[in-house]
Amino acid sequence: MTEDHRPDIELLLLAARPRLTVTEVDQIGELIVRHAADLDWGWLIEQAHLNKVLPLVAQNFLDHHLYPTLPDSRLRFRYEQLFRLVADGNSARNDTLLRELAVILRTFEREGISALVRKGAVVIEEAYGGDRRFRSMNDLDLMFEPEDVARAIAVLETLGYARGKATALRRTIAPLSRSEAVYARLKVPTVTLLRPSTDRFVDYLVVDICLNQFLPDSGYDLPAGGFAHRARPISLCGEPALMFTAEEMVIDLAVHLFKEATTLRFIESGKDLCLSKFLDIAQFVKSSPELSWPTLYERCARYRIAEPVYFALHFTDLLYPGVIPAEVLVPLRPENLEYLNQFGAADKHHGTWSHESFLDRMFDRDRATKAPPSRALV
Template identity: 30%
Template sequence: MNRLELSLERQLVLLASVEVEEADRPHLTELLDATLDWSEILYQMTTHRTLNMLTYNLKKFGLFEPLEGELKRLLNLQWAAYRERNGSYAAKLAETLRAFAEKNVVLPVLKGNLLVNTVYPSLETRTFNDLDFLMQLEDVNAVTEALEGLGYIQGEYDAEAHEIKASSRKAKMVHQMTTHEIQEFIQLTDHPFAPVVEVDVNHDILWRGNCPYKVPTRELIARAVPIELYGERGYRLDHADNLIQLCCHLYKEAVLMVWISSLKDLKLYKFADLYMYIRKFSSEIDWDGFQDRVRHYGLEKVVYYNLHYLQLLFRDIVPEAVREAFRPDDLAYLDQYAIENETPSVWEYDFFTRLFDVNRILSVEEGTAEGFKRFQAVKSS
């Protein structure tokens, strides 16, 4: 199936999940002139975290005002809420960068907090739920001191009680050894749209366990580039490393059971992140250098997974020669999941069905699901 065979609603969801270009204005207008099921559009763009991109695109091309009044009110309220929410996170990000600078540690900003400031058209158009950084494990004490000095607590958030349950030293060590991050840092606030702020500090861009890939964090941070965010000095990964990080992030969450079980595996915003980054920095990306680095780390299959589905979702954005350079002979892995198992499982649904239908979880093989539950129980104990 290709994207033009999808329903009109899902075509609109795909088109408006990234900033629409002038060349696609006629298609956007044509879709909006059709009879649409807006409940489907609103659900899909909410669960894929792209609803504010729809609002942006409609206003950009003067297509917002003809919408039904209550729909416009809903979209405007969502936009205003995320302006306040993301503005609050921006202040927290600046505060955190200042604290890291005082400790003289380099922690590149990752994912949404970087992208909303570099590739998205406005603060409201990229939603996120935490602040993400990359850290060398040798800096863990300095990072912990910096964040605890700002009032953050390592633990888990109890939403019902609106309180933080601090983790024991043993729990922190287990979390660090079994995952790609240290125990999250949490702070309660009185902000109505951001009652809790979470800081995720990653020490690996891949995953722990049977991961066959290794990208040394030390090398990524050594190549980090200074950047100013909200008046504070911060860092980002260089372009090749940022592309690698985005590809690794999307791939691991798409194929590992821990994300599949919570329906966080396939989200359009992750593909949109990659698309928007490449579009913004295409003239600055050294594609030959990128290919060399991907091959150096043996990440050809991981990167091709991203580029294959990126082409399926949006217009061509990566040079064909680059995409084809990573294409493996056997493409069966594109439909595999639970790759942490000795023998991966295979989805019975095609990619677009998996992307849009939450019932995909019902097709997870029983043995795979039970094995994951046992693993989680052991880890929790």
């Protein structure tokens, strides 16, 4: 499959990175000209969207005037319009989410609750230099010390958030059914709260509170909390907050990637493999000179999570060669690497992908059909 789209994949991997160098821009331009007759721009744009890097690719194409070589100049103009709408829409959406995050953090500070910000918002700040154009955000990811979770939920409820699910008309929040609520309590270590939004780019504001970084039955366990040795203070959106230390941040990004890459409900929804997750790791590692690999090894051994972390770093190195130093992977590398092609452990299903390569698997539009359906209720 990848042979049919080799130039498209090469172009996507080159363009899906922030702050392109002069050499990278030249490489992309040469690739577009050399494969003018072969590039499938529809496929490339679809894959960029599915892999949550379309805003980044669009912004790079706009900044460096990298457009398709097409016989009809009107088509080129339409691509430029598309890229501009995507890039500007993503930036506006992020502005809305980060303004809301500022309100939430300010409220927690007033109530004396320490909030740790995970993933999107802090990744934009730390790995993308605070440039909101380059990365898309879906929700606001937070973590609290266990004893603060109930208070944090109560504070969010005073801000209009509620637990439940979006209705079909996407205007209100409906309560979970009894079976859904029981399933969520037993199988989903996240508390999700929603609030309808009037913003044209955001239907719902969503806050996810992480209770454990792994799913039950996954074979791994990393409960929320322990900020005294896992976190450091930062200012985010102009408000005081916490983020993971560099080593814990890599662990968090890596185990989140592993969890979604190997779990049936994420496979079924097509969210299991997203280039954006690998790029987050690559960018954070590049942007974190304070990162101590020996400390990361010690934490992985203490938490017994070397396999999930190796999984994420191994495939990040495959997609973005050279970012993860080769010697870094050696201490984490398990003796048995069969798990790199396996999925479903948290679902009590042990499946193995049949793709010839990881790129075949990553860019397979029909990947979800090659795994059994998920029985998750939420």
